[in-house]
Amino acid sequence: MDTENIIDRLLELFPAAEKSELLEVLVACDGSVDQTTKLLEEQFGKVQQASFEDNSQKSLSFSCNHIEKHTVKALDASKRGIKREFSQISDGEVNLPHQTTLKQYGRNIGQMKLCKRPGKAVTLYTKEEVEKNLPDLVFVRDFLTKELASKLLSALVSKRAAFTHNKFYIAGQKCQSKHYTAIFRDLDASDTEKFIYRDSGKKNVQKFFTEMKLCAYAVEDKVNEVLSKRKPKSSYQIRKGWKANLCVSNLFQQEKQDLDWHSDKLTDIGPLPTIASISLGATRIFRVRKITTARNGGDSTIFNIPLPHNTLLVMLPGTQEKFKHCVPSVDGCLLDLHPVVGKVRYSLTFRMIRNELLSGRPKCPKCGSSMVLKRMFKRSETRGYYFWLCGSQYSGYKCRGFYYGKFDKINVPGEGLYTNRQSEATRWIGNSE
Ligand SMILES: O=C(O)CCC(=O)C(=O)O
Ligand SMILES: [Fe+2]
Incomplete structure (x- = not known):
């Protein structure tokens, strides 16, 4: 079953959710429909079991990469849905004055x-x-x-x-x-x-x-x-x-x-x-x-x-x-x-x-490209760690070069802002995250 079908099935189970939101939760759960369903149930209430057929359920634990391939398509589909809504509701309306109350x-x-x-x-x-x-x-x-x-x-x-x-x-x-x-x-x-x-x-x-x-x-x-x-x-x-x-x-x-x-x-x-x-x-x-x-x-x-x-x-x-x-x-x-x-x-x-970031940032240890700074949020065990990821993926390549971010000495000139060790990495978690 491809991502678009899974999203459609999830939408049947959680009709109050937005397609783009379902997709986001599915990606956040690394493609696990079980986990996605559990998370959505916390928000929208429990659904009947066996809503996903047994045999498809088995094949539904797939990797994040698999989702990525379909993400654009699924997002497009979800946007089409949203567009349809907009055109329906905006028919025959609105001529606004400059000053709106x-x-x-x-x-x-x-x-x-x-x-x-x-x-x-x-x-x-x-x-x-x-x-x-x-x-x-x-x-x-x-x-x-x-x-x-x-x-x-x-x-x-x-x-x-x-x-x-x-x-x-x-x-x-x-x-x-x-x-x-x-x-x-x-x-x-x-x-x-x-x-x-x-x-x-x-x-x-x-x-x-x-x-x-x-x-x-x-x-x-x-x-x-x-x-x-x-x-x-x-x-x-x-x-x-x-x-x-x-x-x-x-x-x-x-x-x-x-x-x-x-x-x-x-x-x-x-x-x-x-x-x-x-x-x-x-x-x-x-x-x-x-x-x-x-x-x-x-x-x-x-x-x-x-x-x-x-x-x-x-x-x-x-x-x-x-x-x-x-x-x-x-x-x-x-x-x-x-x-x-x-x-x-x-x-x-x-x-x-920030100048400090220009001097202290790493180059990709695998391919030498520049790296982008991100923060983990998907899994609670690692949520909040900053990390550097090879930037080559943004021009269509896939190198997974990686470092953790390390910012405790960001104000000390010459300090590298990266590390291989999670124990040295910088982590920030907000309230109720
Ligand atoms: O146009 C806006 O108000 C938001 C722009 C924005 O989010 C951005 O430039 O990243
Ligand atoms: Fe923005």
Whole structure:
């Protein structure tokens, strides 16, 4: 039975679940349908036994690799399902004014059916709601002066040529993002000049322009103020002097362009990073949910956060480790147009490239390629360990070169940030993970 069939069968057992969610749990359980079923039962209640036929049950314990081959197909299928839903619910609706009331937001978010399960999707409109439900997020409306926000938006519009689709590999298959991205670096301030941001691929890296630099200063001040008031989660996170020296800017030109569930890559920004983003243009929804583990009972509540023009959203240390986020398509249900750019939305996501990571990172012990930094979360025995994995897989090859991450001496110049020994490895586990 291939992955798509298994997902279909699981969907019959757990009709309230999303296909993409079933796939995620199946992958997290290394393809074991038994374990997947148990985990899902904790969340959705017990199902009748023998729902999977006996003979297929035996052949259902297969390796993660097997899933990977089918993942793209299954994800596509699950997206097709979601698309169908969107087109059904968005028929014949919505002509929104520029200024949308909270009530209207609620109505439109309801129409978008961002989550199938009643009670499992929560929409957070205000600073108080966001920060109470998600204490590692900071939400500030009208963050920049009106004038700077407008100038920044116009400058981005004039740089349209810098924005291209992201190209990447999933399970050896070349894929392309629906939205557009451009990479900007604060080259003046940086002593990491030679360094090309890994995510940029063959992208042209642009220099911060004047308005972006002003925005980066404001963001740095805010982030450092917030970090100084919080208890650090570890000794190896940035505690002060956070710099917005990299900006990954996203362009969503129309409602259909989305950004799939992900957590941001740690390779250049390190463990427990802070990422701060400014939204400009049309209001789009930012969705956040915990990464599902057995210990959090498969908690998959989805938080919808509408991000109006000139809103700052900071993801503090721990957010990339514990949560996934995405910007869903809002086909036919745009929440709020912008008076100048209409349905177009830009996000400017500021990050800090850490010099320590540039000097202390390993090369793949098997093939010499550069390596990517990740964190284990699938199995409770190893959850929270950081590890370096050969990066060649992202260009379609499969080398499994591996080290554990070791960050206890990240601030000591010349220290390698890797080890072969689990006993020396750095591990971080969040509450209720
Ligand atoms: O557009 C947004 O608000 C989110 C962008 C994002 O998640 C990213 O650039 O990694
Ligand atoms: Fe992201």
